[in-house]
Amino acid sequence: MASGDGFSSDQRYEIDRAIRAAEMVCRYEFSVFVGASEGESGPFAEKLHASLIAPGRSVLIMVDPAARLLEIVTGSVVRRVLPDDAVRLAAVAMESAFAEGDLVGGLKRGVAQLAEAARVPQTLHA
DSSP: OOTTSOOOHHHHHHHHHHHHHHHHHHSOEEEEEESOOSSSHHHHHHHHHHTSSSGGGEEEEEEETTTTEEEEEEOHHHHTTSOHHHHHHHHHHHHHHHHTTOHHHHHHHHHHHHHHHHOOOOOOOO
16 A cells, blocks of 8 residues: 555554455455556556556556546456456445545455455365
């Protein structure tokens, strides 16, 4: 998460906990950036995503609260199991919470929703 994002230590802990739980659910990496976008939000979010340790296996959520922008970038491996419709639904859920002034709750909800949608179904062997 970005430093200087205005979150209290408890809020940071809640978001970090949601990220860890999501990573356990689907085995992909999640990152959250909250802060001002440098230039256009889409290319900025893609640049942040590309700088991650394993971008192909990562999901980046970028929120610029002041500009009311949300970008979700998924890596090539994640994209195979996480459909665009699921990403859009998570974005709508986050935007709804953000509109109510609940940035932390929206992030937690969005991370969890994306992880559930990216969960690879377990197969049972006979």
